[in-house]
Amino acid sequence: MKLTKKLYNWVNERVQLDDLVKFMGKKYVPIHSHSVWYYFGGVSLFLFIIQVVTGILLLLYYKGSEDLAFESIHFIMSKVQFGWLIRSVHSWAANLFVFAAFIHMFSVYFTKAYRKPREITWVTGMLMLFLALGFGFSGYLLPWNELAFFATKVGTDIAGAVPVIGDAVMLFLRGGENVTGATLSRFFGLHVAVFPGIFTVLLFVHLLLVQRQGMSEPLGIEKSQVAPPKTMPFFPNFLLRDVLFWLIVLNILAILAVFFPWELGKKADAFASAPEGIRPEWYFMFMFQTLKMLPAHLWIIEGEVFGILMFGLAGLLWMLVPFWDRKSSQGLENKFINYAGIFAVAYILFCTILGYLV
Amino acid sequence: MDHPESGNKRDFLKWVLGSAAVAWLGAVLYPISAYLKPPKQGEVEVSSVKAGKVTDIEKDSGVIVRFGNKPVILIHKATGEFRAFSATCTHLDCTVQYKKDLGMIWCACHNGKYDLNGRNVSGPPPKPLDEYKVVIKDGEILISKIA
Ligand code: HEM
Ligand code: FES
DSSP states (O other): OHHHHHHHHHHHHHHOHHHHHHHHHTOEEEOSTTGGGGHHHHHHHHHHHHHHHHHHHHHTTOOOSTTTHHHHHHHHHHTSTTHHHHHHHHHHHHHHHHHHHHHHHHHHHHTTTTSTTOHHHHHHHHHHHHHHHHHHHHHHHTTOBHHHHHHHHHHHHHHHTSTTTHHHHHHHHHTSSSOSHHHHHHHHHIIIIIHHHHHHHHHHHHHHHHHHHOOOOOHHHHHHOSSOOOEEEIIIIIHHHHHHHHHHHHHHHHHHHHHSOOOOOOBOOTTSOOOTTOOOOHHHHHHHHHHHHSOSEETTEEHHHHHHHHHHHHHHHHHTHHHHOHHHHTTOOOHHHHHHHHHHHHHHHHHHHHHHHO | OOOHHHHHHHHHHHHHHHHHHHHHHHHHHHHHHHHHSOOOOOOOOOOEEEEEEGGGSOSSEEEEEEETTEEEEEEEOTTSOEEEEEOBOTTTSOBOEEETTTTEEEETTTTEEEOTTSOEEESSOOSOOOEEEEEEETTEEEEEEOO
């Protein structure tokens, strides 16, 4: 105890740690019936940290080339001590991460915490969510197995259908006309260098803003209360609860990773027929299912192109919601936002389930 | 400071600095964007490939044959006739297979079906599969592009 105190004083004398502690302690977390949603941002952060750690561990043995990728993962899983566990954790945590990030996003959306003055926090959050999908899509190909190979062919071909820029995007993603080792190299670079770099910057801005602005109160609660709202200091009270929640998530992750180890499948072969059961990861399923259900032609454009444009537009509008939802920023109720949100959740759930049934 | 020349001078300086900045940005971005574009690989133009002996392929079955860097599906029909088509599904790029129980070409990705003339008959594929010519010479199967 004495030693840590001494150490603290030593550092504090030089870099004024007191200020930092004060800065952290300044934030209060509102307590109300929806407080549970506040944990999902922290859970996403925790899972991202797990991804960085396990990802770097995988990098010690993984080889990002057409000839060696599959073999190197086989090696990780069969020869390296606890290699199967590290890979399984990375794969499962990727899924939990996307899931937690989606919940976090929707809870912010429905409590309208994006409203002025937190527009930048919302936009950086949305960009991180898109990046999380990019992490998932690029990581999926890395084991270079059959399922991933064809899923990547389909996914990049869909990107190629975008009008005007589609061809260039597809060529850029694939590193050529077809999905080959060149695609693997590019995805590898994006997955382990480009995305983590951008993500880290966004995360820093996001957390700094949350810390600086404090947490928003849901609109309804803000209005209905006469007395100052109940709160809890973020540091250390809420942080300790956060950590407790993280432990729960870690246990869930451990159970999944140990009892449902991630499979490797068969090595990709460009000269083999696509096997049955080619499907994207569950978080792309709703988009994929929509494209499947659209007729071949709508008006003058192809059904698929129409679908892609609609998803692009919807994603953009969603990301810009703080700028067009003027009512919430003025502290007024905006029912339309709730309906749009309920529609989006219902649509995603419906299409995802349908995707697995048919 | 209220001399008219000095305002002009400042405008001129701004202009020079501005164009220098644009030129500098171009000099950085152009090589990067050109680097990102994968070079055209000197692909060997394949016009025909040997696909083995007639006796190698059972009746009522299909195999994928490497045609340059593209997959081609060679089908030995139940009637004994050979047909060959591009194996790249016209929907979203998966590789098709011969489905015995249907007697059709089938794409597992989204359940697209083609008949044995390569015509897209059900599911999402928007176009038929390109056909290749099959010639049998001394029991050897030769697949070639239809010119
Ligand atoms: C934060 C979000 C991240 C997500 C969502 C993610 C997702 C994935 C996914 C889905 C796979 C394929 C797993 C499999 O089928 O085996 C994968 C593999 C891989 N990831 Fe990540 N990843 C993330 C971060 C990272 C980071 C930060 C690194 C490294 C710095 C990394 C390195 C790797 C490597 C080397 C592989 C190939 C090994 C394997 O597939 O088992 N990942 N990642
Ligand atoms: S890729 Fe063949 S049906 Fe979709």
